[in-house]
Amino acid sequence: MSQQDHSQPKSFSLGRILLIAVPAAAIAWGVQSYWDNAREQAEKKTEQNTVRNLLGTESANKLAKEFTDADGDLLADPPEDxxxxxxxxxxxxxxxxxxxxxxxxxxxxxxxxxxxxxxxxxxxxxxxxxxxxxxxxxxxxxxxxxxxxxxxxxxxxxxxxxxxxxxxxxTDGNYSYTMKIIVPADSDIKKVEDLRGKRFTFTRPRSNSGYKAALAMLLADHDMQPERDYAWGFSYGHENSIAGVADKQFEAAAVASDVLDREIAAGKISEDSIRTIYESKPFPxxxxxxxxxxxxxxxxxxxxxxxxxxxxxxxxxxxxxxxxxxxxxxxxxxxxxxxxxxxxxxxxxxxxxx
The missing domain is CATH 3.40.190.10 (Periplasmic binding protein-like II)
Known part of the structure; x- marks a missing residue:
């Protein structure tokens, strides 16, 4: 006769389950925390790089080495040779x-x-x-x-x-213009702070009113960074930005006041189709x-x-x-x-x- 196996099945106690589950959960939590932190750091780095790229890499205020400025007018002197x-x-x-x-x-x-x-x-x-x-x-x-x-x-x-x-x-010899931030007339954007979470349109990278002045103002006065606080893009022209806002293709844009006046005077857009939420001090x-x-x-x-x-x-x-x-x-x-x-x-x- 064969002998019967009288051994009892091993029990899985709560303590044994916890002994296995808790370390596993801790490892999983640690891995998830690591990747969450890595993703957060990567996103922050991307934002930093985006802002740095938008701010440019060259000094626009420094005369190139091949030029001289003997008279201090900040302009390159004509060659002596x-x-x-x-x-x-x-x-x-x-x-x-x-x-x-x-x-x-x-x-x-x-x-x-x-x-x-x-x-x-x-x-x-x-x-x-x-x-x-x-x-x-x-x-x-x-x-x-x-x-x-x-x-x-x-x-x-x-x-x-x-x-x-x-x-x-x-005819009196006066010349200046301002940077204006414009939005569609019926937009829910009423002030600069309302630009958070919206898409903002610049004109082109070297533009003062269509780019640099607006970017600097948003950073310095409102702590608003592109990518982090608002989406952004380029229209590659003040006229393009003005038409885009008037047609409600753009949510907001920075433009030169003189170009805006000219587009309105020429009948290319209706003055009633846009609204100004910000105007800078005068620029040349x-x-x-x-x-x-x-x-x-x-x-x-x-x-x-x-x-x-x-x-x-x-x-x-x-x-x-x-x-x-x-x-x-x-x-x-x-x-x-x-x-x-x-x-x-x-x-x-x-x-x-x-």
């Missing part, structure tokens, strides 16, 4: 770099004809889609007279030897100027053309948004001080991003 001065057979002229289609060549035709007559040289109008191409052309000597938006002027001065000369002004507008290494004779001829040119009755009058305007001489050292302050604030913010 006459061999380095430009006296081109043909002057190359452009207006703002833009991806927008438009007949700017025709708008500036009366001015370029006056410039040609004064200098005794043919003037060729060219168009740039990107500011970087425009800056490169100045440095390489293939562009001689051009215009930059307010925010790009310090970079053009310090990196490409650009000399700001004149801008559009009213975009400016027309020349590269610093032109011959003294050419520089003087350009200045004389500007001083004598009358806008009334020419296509350039459209830039007045229905009001009379003229070309007024500017002072980079004085007029662009607020813009250089914005650049300095942006650089300091870049260092302080934690």
């Amino acid at each position: 006459e061999a380095k001065l430009q006296d081109p057979d043909e002057l190359v002229f452009s207006y703002y770099a833009s991806t927008e289609e438009g007949d700017e060549q025709q708008t500036w035709k009366t001015f370029t004809e006056a410039l040609s007559q004064r200098t005794g040289k043919p003037v060729k109008y060219v168009r740039f889609a990107d500011v970087s191409e425009q800056l490169r052309a100045l440095r390489e000597g293939t562009l001689h007279m051009t215009a930059f938006g307010t925010g790009a002027v310090p970079t053009a001065v310090n990196k490409s030897g650009f000399t700001p000369l004149c801008c559009f002004a009213d 507008p975009g400016v027309l100027g020349y590269v610093s290494n032109l011959t003294p004779e050419l520089r003087e001829a350009i200045r004389e053309t500007v001083a004598e040119f009358k806008i009334d009755g020419t296509p350039l009058a459209e830039y007045g948004a229905g009001k009379p305007i003229e070309l007024a001489m500017v002072s980079y050292k004085k007029d662009w001080a607020p813009v250089r302050d914005i650049n300095k604030a942006v650089e300091e913010a870049r260092e302080q991003v934690q």
Whole structure:
């Protein structure tokens, strides 16, 4: 006969279960905590990198090493070596770099004809889609007279030897504009703080009113960082931002007040379609100027053309948004001080991003 197995089945006590389960749970909790912390740190690092990238990496306020500034006007001096001065057979002229289609060549035709007559040289109008191409052309000597938006002027001065000369002004010689944050007229965004959790549209990276001034204000005055506090994007043009807000494609955008006035005056948008929730202190507008290494004779001829040119009755009058305007001489050292302050604030913010 076979023997029967009289052994009792082993019991699983609560204590034994806990002995196994508690360490396992602790390990699982530890692993989950580790990954939660790692994810949080990764997200924070991404936010930091995004803000640093948006704030840029270069100092826009520092004159490049190849330039000198003996007279302290913060502009590149013309070369002392006459061999380095430009006296081109043909002057190359452009207006703002833009991806927008438009007949700017025709708008500036009366001015370029006056410039040609004064200098005794043919003037060729060219168009740039990107500011970087425009800056490169100045440095390489293939562009001689051009215009930059307010925010790009310090970079053009310090990196490409650009000399700001004149801008559009009213008939009393006054010139300035402001940065406005606009939203659709029926938006629930009533004040700057309401931008948290929304999507904010900048114009382009070098713009003062459409980018730097707004970014610096949101950081310094409201502790609002892109990614962390609001989504963001670029429209690549003040006109694009204005139209996008008016059409309710954009929730909010930073734009230049003079461009906004011009778009309204031209009937491109209705004033009733947008609402302003913030307006900055005044800034100098975009400016027309020349590269610093032109011959003294050419520089003087350009200045004389500007001083004598009358806008009334020419296509350039459209830039007045229905009001009379003229070309007024500017002072980079004085007029662009607020813009250089914005650049300095942006650089300091870049260092302080934690």
